[in-house]
Amino acid sequence: MPKTLFEKVWENHIVKPQTADTPAVLYIDLHLVHEVTSPQAFTLLRERGLKVRRPDKTLATMDHSTPTTPRNADGIIPVLDTQAAFQLDFLTKNCQEFGVPLYSLGTENQGIVHVIGPEQGFTQPGMTIVCGDSHTSTHGAFGALAFGIGTSEVAHVLATQCLLQNKPKTMAIRVDGRLQDGVTAKDIILAVIAKIGVGGGTGYVFEYMGEAIRSLNMEGRMTICNMSIEGGARAGMIAPDETTFEYIAGRPAAPKGEAWERAVADWRQLPSDDGAVFDAEVSLDANTLVPMITYGTNPGMGMAITDRVPDPDSVKDISERIALDKALRYMDLQPGQSLIGKPIHVVFLGSCTNSRISDLRQAAKLLRGRRVADNVRMMVVPGSQRVKAQAEAEGLDRIFKEAGAEWREAGCSMCIAMNGDQLKPGEYAVSTSNRNFEGRQGKGGRTFLASPLTAVATAINGVITDPREMLEREVAY
Amino acid sequence: MKPFKAFSGTLAPLPINDIDTDQIIPARFLKVTDKNGLGEACFSDWRYESDGTPKSDFVLNKPEYKGATILIGGNNFGCGSSREHAPWALMGAGFKAVISTYFADIFRNNALKNGLLPIVVDEETHRQLISLAQEDPQTQIKVDLEAQMITLPDGRTVEFPIDGFSKYCLLNGVDQLGYLLSLEDAIVEYESTHPARVNTTQ
Numbered sequence: 001m002p003k004t005l006f007e008k009v010w011e012n013h014i015v016k017p018q019t020a021d022t023p024a025v026l027y028i029d030l031h032l033v034h035e036v037t038s039p040q041a042f043t044l045l046r047e048r049g050l051k052v053r054r055p056d057k058t059l060a061t062m063d064h065s066t067p068t069t070p071r072n073a074d075g076i077i078p079v080l081d082t083q084a085a086f087q088l089d090f091l092t093k094n095c096q097e098f099g100v101p102l103y104s105l106g107t108e109n110q111g112i113v114h115v116i117g118p119e120q121g122f123t124q125p126g127m128t129i130v131c132g133d134s135h136t137s138t139h140g141a142f143g144a145l146a147f148g149i150g151t152s153e154v155a156h157v158l159a160t161q162c163l164l165q166n167k168p169k170t171m172a173i174r175v176d177g178r179l180q181d182g183v184t185a186k187d188i189i190l191a192v193i194a195k196i197g198v199g200g201g202t203g204y205v206f207e208y209m210g211e212a213i214r215s216l217n218m219e220g221r222m223t224i225c226n227m228s229i230e231g232g233a234r235a236g237m238i239a240p241d242e243t244t245f246e247y248i249a250g251r252p253a254a255p256k257g258e259a260w261e262r263a264v265a266d267w268r269q270l271p272s273d274d275g276a277v278f279d280a281e282v283s284l285d286a287n288t289l290v291p292m293i294t295y296g297t298n299p300g301m302g303m304a305i306t307d308r309v310p311d312p313d314s315v316k317d318i319s320e321r322i323a324l325d326k327a328l329r330y331m332d333l334q335p336g337q338s339l340i341g342k343p344i345h346v347v348f349l350g351s352c353t354n355s356r357i358s359d360l361r362q363a364a365k366l367l368r369g370r371r372v373a374d375n376v377r378m379m380v381v382p383g384s385q386r387v388k389a390q391a392e393a394e395g396l397d398r399i400f401k402e403a404g405a406e407w408r409e410a411g412c413s414m415c416i417a418m419n420g421d422q423l424k425p426g427e428y429a430v431s432t433s434n435r436n437f438e439g440r441q442g443k444g445g446r447t448f449l450a451s452p453l454t455a456v457a458t459a460i461n462g463v464i465t466d467p468r469e470m471l472e473r474e475v476a477y
Numbered sequence: 478m479k480p481f482k483a484f485s486g487t488l489a490p491l492p493i494n495d496i497d498t499d500q501i502i503p504a505r506f507l508k509v510t511d512k513n514g515l516g517e518a519c520f521s522d523w524r525y526e527s528d529g530t531p532k533s534d535f536v537l538n539k540p541e542y543k544g545a546t547i548l549i550g551g552n553n554f555g556c557g558s559s560r561e562h563a564p565w566a567l568m569g570a571g572f573k574a575v576i577s578t579y580f581a582d583i584f585r586n587n588a589l590k591n592g593l594l595p596i597v598v599d600e601e602t603h604r605q606l607i608s609l610a611q612e613d614p615q616t617q618i619k620v621d622l623e624a625q626m627i628t629l630p631d632g633r634t635v636e637f638p639i640d641g642f643s644k645y646c647l648l649n650g651v652d653q654l655g656y657l658l659s660l661e662d663a664i665v666e667y668e669s670t671h672p673a674r675v676n677t678t679q
């Protein structure tokens with residue numbers, strides 16, 4: 001029987017099949033760990049006298065509560081927040097005691113957990129990957145089955161390398177056609193979520209397919225899979241192809257020599273078979289897609305940047321009407337209003353959605369020779385120390401700094417605002433991150449989610465701007 | 478974990494769709510290393526003014542809803558992040574069950590692992606429960622996990638779904654880690670036939 005990519009990966013990791021009484025026991029190939037969702041799991045292991053079963057399949061980093069402020073004279077990034085410092089020290093202690101490799105704050109491989117896995121070559125097709133973080137879906141861009149878990153499950157995987165899972169359903173998301181200039185992977189996924197809603201994918205694993213997905217590079221594919229969870233799906237996958245293999249080849253953890261040849265041969269078997277059946281299907285036309293922006297307080301409240309803010313009175317479903325009305329009040333927006341031209345305070349370029357080298361290159365290209373508007377604070381936060389070093393080697397940091405943007409150390413930063421990088425109450429931000437929930441970027445802060453291009457165009461003009469306008473001008477000059 | 482017993486309790490209505498885990502427990506409270514003390518911060522930004530005084534119009538601050546043990550939210554409760562701090566905070570705030578028309582997957586898993594019961598009801602029942610709770614905050618409903626049933630004040634019963642394994646674990650106070658540990662032989666067997674894909678310690 002023809003199988004989907006998901007089914008192939010799922011079946012290959014069954015330690016014990018699902019029965020009427022028990023969920024399937026699924027083997028995990030790679031477990032990523034960070035400081036915020038692991039402390040209670042390590043404590044549980046200690047209480048029960050358990051070991052980490054496979055430290056060699058576990059990798060820890062520091063990202064969420066880490067400062068992104070400059071290093072001191074000794075090259076150290078000081079942690080001034082005592083609670084955060086305690087949490088980070090606790091991770092260090094746990095990793096030492098249990099033998100788990102750790103990328104400590106400021107060291108050369110440290111970074112956002114979903115940036116470092118692919119960067120080091122640990123993320124490979126056909127694997128199962130979990131982390132106590134919902135954006136683990138990012139790794140699905142390689143054809144891995146990757147999803148976020150809670151802290152109890154972190155303990156399960158640490159102790160047994162296994163998880164209890166009921167088999168999810170599958171949804172094919174087909175994006176055909178070609179993207180126009182100025183329209184990016186971020187716009188595709190914002191459009192998908194606007195279409196299906198934040199709960200539309202609940203219970204499903206997505207597989208993204210179609211010409212527009214195939215023509216994306218790996219970093220664009222990661223942007224798409226990253227936000228699967230914003231559509232309610234725990235995982236999103238893209239079948240591996242030559243683009244995938246090329247990206248992995250030569251990375252530190254990638255197979256070498258003969259092992260590489262064997263691995264690629266295996267990976268070629270993974271794509272969904274012709275005739276494989278999905279439980280649901282959604283499709284989108286890339287040809288007609290324009291830059292997207294959110295106007296509300298969840299990622300599903302998004303629209304074409306050229307559209308107008310919807311009117312709650314025109315929404316039939318009463319609970320949705322209330323939700324929209326509440327969101328517009330929080331955002332202080334009027335129904336029918338255009339967002340283009342709206343003044344903003346902060347532009348945040350970063351997060352596991354859009355902080356990789358190609359995001360920074362794209363942003364720097366548009367920013368080169370221009371300046372961030374006086375009314376705007378622009379923060380550029382690379383996803384990892386490696387991304388930062390690469391950007392500096394290419395001189396991108398100079399472009400950002402000369403334009404008046406802040407060039408920071410790597411981490412989650414204002415995506416989650418746990419580390420002091422945050423909006424003030426009432427401030428508006430255009431952010432390349434993935435969540436515009438109330439207070440997500442700082443209590444009372446208001447977030448518009450958009451692509452790096454839209455973010456940079458907005459930073460330059462100081463008001464929300466359709467980036468295509470600037471690209472056109474570039475051509476005209 | 479303590480066995481989950483049938484109980485009767487009052488409802489706190491919070492009929493907002495897509496309540497995300499950032500609202501249940503804002504990220505700035507996640508810099509903890511244990512599970513305790515999060516109840517105070519549950520729904521912090523909806524519950525308190527910026528100077529820390531309670532907002533009198535928020536349901537959890539209204540005297541008539543004090544002591545509610547069942548939270549009833551809008552559709553798609555618990556979307557967003559994987560933080561298990563969300564069920565810890567809800568339990569810290571005194572809740573034993575949450576009712577919605579559906580739950581985000583990770584939140585539901587996390588809740589079940591901590592003995593917070595996610596109860597899925599149809600839209601009609603959902604609407605009815607919200608208006609009951611709004612009209613009379615003293616409205617009690619009975620939650621019986623064994624029978625997978627809630628009983629409304631008028632005696633009407635509504636069944637709710639739950640997978641058999643989670644139900645068994647909740648009713649018996651069994652934690653799932655113990656079950657996984659008992660499968661050691663099967664895990665060893667799997668590992669012997671599936672070579673490691675990567676090695677993070679090299």
Ligand code: SF4
Pocket residue numbers: 063064112113114133135351352353411412413415416433434
């Ligand atoms: S960048 Fe944001 S979304 Fe990504 S892992 Fe960090 S906090 Fe989570």
